[in-house]
Amino acid sequence: MLGAFPLGCKMAQPLPGGPADRLVVARSTDAVSLDPARTSDLESLEVAEQVYSRLVRFSPGRLEPEPDLATSWTVSADGTVWTFELRPHLVFQDGTPVDAEAVVFSFERQIIPEHPNHEPDFVWTRAYHNIRRVRADGPLRVQFEIDRPYAPFLANLAMGPAAIVSPTAVKKWGHEFGRHPIGAGPYRFVEWIPGDRITLERNPTYWDQPARTRYLVLLAMPDSKQRMQALESGAADVIQQLAPDDLPLVRLHPDLRLAMAPAALVSYLAMNTQRRPLNDPRIRRAIAHAIRTEALVKLIYQGLGIPAIGPLPPNVWGARSDVVTYPYDPAKARALLAEAGWQGDREAPLKLFAPSSASQYMPAPARVADIIKHCLAEVGIKVDVILSDPADHQRALWAGEHDLALHGWFNDNGDPDSFLYTLLDSDNTTGTRPSNIAFYSNGWFHDVIGMAQRTTDRTERERLYSQAQAILAIDVPWVPLAHSKVVFAERTNVRGLVVQPSAMGLYRFAERVQ
């Protein structure tokens, strides 16, 4: 079996179990912390997804909430009180009972700064700011009071940070809980060798069907070539963040296969609508007309993405495909610029901020920035590309230093609100970390989105979101670029792996067959 190890792997500790007992997943990055309150990166959230259960979870392959720890729920007539009934007789992986108190604890430690187990670096405190109170009503009933009717609330409870943690373990480990996670999910934590691997084992007390494979090993392999070699040799069963150049290899290799989720991410060129000259919608429309978006998506994504016409990926409910679009048309672009009084060469160059390294939503941002620069040059818009590492890039966008910026978003809760409100509502243009980096502010849009949050009637919400997308299509705060697919590669003897639209693997059903 030794021959199966990839050359670069540290040989210090063998993997647990026999080959049939484990599933090895190679990822580009290690997790940061396994405390769901502290993690916002995909790699950490993916591990948390395996270790913890939430009140509701996303159904396989779709981002629709379904019962997890809660068997049923009701919402009061005024939409501000959500009541959840918990599954009885469940325990965390450390034997602590899963009850209403544990649920209250899991939320209170995040939303109440005075809570004894609150930590200043909890990142989701703001995300749940609309929760006014969490209350245990008997051992198996929890009530959430929220400040106003908020339809996406249920979907938010299916997200990573809504994980229910073992209060015993949190109190025992305190700040170190992120290294000793205890939840009630399908896998329990075994070991974390930082920079190398995280080992999980099937949780025998999981309420649903137990995981098919006993051990789940998540390797950190930053080098995509190394990941590919591991997959080819069988040292890994699944790899993530496949380099586009490796696609043909996977296609030609009879032992390997692509596993992908439908296009669920969005990448876009955000335009700073608060600043001259991009506060003029005509110039924004001109830019949209000037970029060869379709060719760009084909060339850059190589079949792993589809051209976007709006923020919502087509598989998110409420997505609209019949809005006004701005196809490549340099003549029209020039006409619009002339109409807006664009001075051509005399105008100052626009600053285009792009991250220097690839991400889930965009494989080659530098190349994309370059193409956009050249496309815009053809209609008389000068562009300076500013490449920076992802953290600096994000900081620059928060500070609003950009005219144009490449950015992207992944579907974290399956609700249109996650895209439309987070990325485009005027509520999110302020603060130190504005998520609306187009700084787009439209009162009508804001009202529509607000109404859609306050009703839980799906048809009504679909109608409102349809309206919101029409508004966006006219205002053009972005040039939507692509909806990229989440692509994993797996060995052909792996069965049951589900790649979630949220870019995480669902490993409960996965197993290796002979």
Add this chain to the structure above:
Amino acid sequence: MSPRAPSGKSSRWSKTSKVSRTSKASKTPPSSGDNRFKSSSGNLRASSMYRPPEWLGRGGSAIWTLQTPVQPQHRSGLRRRLSIALVVAALAPLIAVSFVAAALIFSSVEQGIRFEAERGLQVARGLFLGQVQDVAAGASALGSDPELLAARASGNSLAARARLGTLSTNTPNALFELTDATGRIVARCSRGSCDEMLTGAGRAGLEPAERSPVILRALDYERTVSVENAHDRLVVRAALPLTDAALRLLGSVVVTVPIDWTVVDRLKGALGAGREVVVYVGREPNSSTFMAATGARLVGPTLPQGFQVAGPGGATSVARVEVDGHEYSVAFGQLQDVNAASVGLLGVAVDREPLAVALSRGLWTLALGAAVTLLLAILLSNLLSRRMTKPLQDLHAGALSIARGDLDTSISVDTLDEIGDLAEAFRIMTRSLKENQEGLAARVRELVTVHQVGRAVSTVVDLGQVLRSVVTEVLNVLGGKTAAIALAIGADPPEFVVRAVAGDEVGGRLGRLAAAVSALGRARRTPAVEADPQLMDAALHAGLTGPVIAAPLTLKERLVGVIVIGRLGEVPFGEADLRLLVTFADQVATAIENARLYTEVRAFSEVLEARVRARTAELERANSEIERTLRELGEAQGQLIHSEKMAGLGMLVAGIAHEVNSPAAAVQGLVDALSETVRRLGHSAHALSALGLPPASVARFFELIDGLLPEMMSAPLLTSLEARQQVRRLKTAFLGADGAGEAAAMLAEVGPIGERVAPELRALVGDKSLAPLAGYLREVAFLARTAGTIRTAIGAIRRIVGALKRYSRLDEAPLERVDVHAGIEDTLVILSHQLKYGENGVTVKRSFGSLPAVTAYVGELNQVWTNLIHNAIQAMDGRGEILIETKSENRDVIVAIEDTGPGIPADVASRIFEPFFTTKAKGEGTGLGLSICARIVEKHGGTVRVDSKPGRTRFEVRLPVEGPPPAPQPIEEAAVGAWPMLDVSPISKAKDRA
């Protein structure tokens, strides 16, 4: 050698030897055996059952005469068998191990080859795909070559071709092509030379087909690399789009590399010696590294007939093929194009030759090892068996001679093992056998005599006969001439009377001698009685001389007699004779006592019999009295059951009377009102005719009324508010008509129908008054309504009567298919006044499942429901809730009746099904209700259970759908008959089963 094997063998061997010995014993002539057990008849008169064996009298020599000849071949057989067993024991594992080892060698060698081939294939495929990636990377470099891009962008095709030519020199075996944005080839270069129609340099036939999918993909901005079949050769082809910085499409570049000798040789180079690589196009071999012995390159082996290569999905297949006289194991894997379709195969062959050599060497070594082991096993087993059987043979010989009866044989085995111990044990055994044999013979003789006498005296109860047989036996055994028994009569001193004599008659005169012996107080042996100082007088008196033995007969230290034996000759008695006599004496004393006791018992039993007769008469008298009491009690119980039934009937009648009474009273009242209405109708008709309407209008009016009649029978009345509103509306509608106000008021009494027909009435009267029409309509409406009410009341009465009819088919109904729900509903109707007229009433909730019909006595079942529901109502004091739940389970029907009463205490609950158990005050109930229920349900083959806690008492009746078991009895007899008559539980003091 396994330690267990020899012992197992030897035990089997010893078993067979035992068998052979017995068979030999049976072959000895039968005469001697028969003789040994020949009877000596007539020796002992009293017994016919036991015959002492002859040898008892002859003392101990030659008891057992086994004439077993010792056969010489037997001895050597033991050793041979032992050594064969040892060899077999050694060989069996050897053979098994050899087989396993051979199988293991075979399979591991085969698996090794397989593994080698598969490993080789994996490596080769990795290398091959690496080369594919290199081609793709080469194409990529081409696509981003600035010079080429610039040339294409400027439209300078000559410059572009020149640049492509330059680039193609670096990769000698590849074909480079350039297309324009429509897919037309504009340049084709190889090894630095370019020509649109390039054919030379072995690159011919590599060109992509017109509108090649690879090029089409490239023109759609896709970078593709694929393995393709180009004119029966496999090629790796990469294509990618050429664009300028603003993504304007300039065309595409295509790089094609053939998979030929170069490629397979490179793969073989990486795999090492003994491995060959072969590539197939489809299923045909195309290029390989196989060489013929002449050094000529071979195209590769054809695929074995029917061999299926595992499809796409990564599995490999291994086959054995022969190439140029060599055998190879070849692992085959698919080569697939970018759409995962198979275009060919890649095979890696492993030469089987070295492995075959290794295999045969391994097998030879194994065979040699096995032969040596076999030889050693034979030698060793021979040696061992010789050593082990020698002492055994000695022992065998000794044992045989002992068995032959020669107890002086000495066994000369002195090894220090178990066999030595066995020989020593044999020696000890022989010695003690000799000693025991002698003692045994003497003892047996005594015992037999004692046994004879004992048997004689204990089987006879007549004293005289006992004594006679004793003296006879004793005389025989002890060899005397005269023997007598004298019994002691009287006391202080007793007188001795001779009661039995045998032999010489002198015995009859030995009374005084007996007295003399008794005076001695112990047994006496004397060689000459005439010289014995103590006995001489008495002997002389009787005329007895010679040797005498005598013993007192004592029982529990009481002297009962004396036994005397004389020989009248010279031979004196021995000490053994005296011992024997004393033994006899005890027996005789016991016999005397037995005889005496028997006589006493006879007398006593006669008295007893008389007493028994007297008692029996008394008992018979008592018995007849008990029977009468039982009969009376049975009658009382029958009366009780009857009164329970009557109580139920009373309850029933009360309820029904009320139910029937209410509607009847209502009808009575309505009939009174009718006559008044009929009178008013006359007046209305008169007013109507006085109006003078045209006949057509009158006809239309009556037609209208006829049509409305059915509706009016059930039409609701208006509330006063509604009536006021309707009057107001009609007044407005009739505005200007004659008698509008009056008509509106009258139509309000008709109800909503009045408003509906108002427009029509208005039309009918024209300018005449509306009032007569409205008045007439009002009376008709009242009549109709009254009729409707009467119909309802009569319906109610009929319903009750119907229920009663069905319900009251109590006892006479035969076994039939019964709808349980209907029975319950009937019961509820019967009990409805109890349900209604409790303090706040009882709510009945039904939770009826779907039930099959049950085979039952319908009347009896109704009695059960009545009892249970009635009980529930009483338990709740007439207010609360009764839940009747039915369901079907398996082949049973379950009816549960649940009330919200205060519940039954546990001690009461356990007894409620007992007859006469009641918690009601004396006189309120018979206490039979629930017990009859239980009996009825049991009779139907079902069960009743009660489950009670405060606020919820649930009786659950379970009835089999098939009905009662066969041969049911009428319920009363069955019920009474089954109750233990003399164990009727007292009426309970527990009063609070509410």
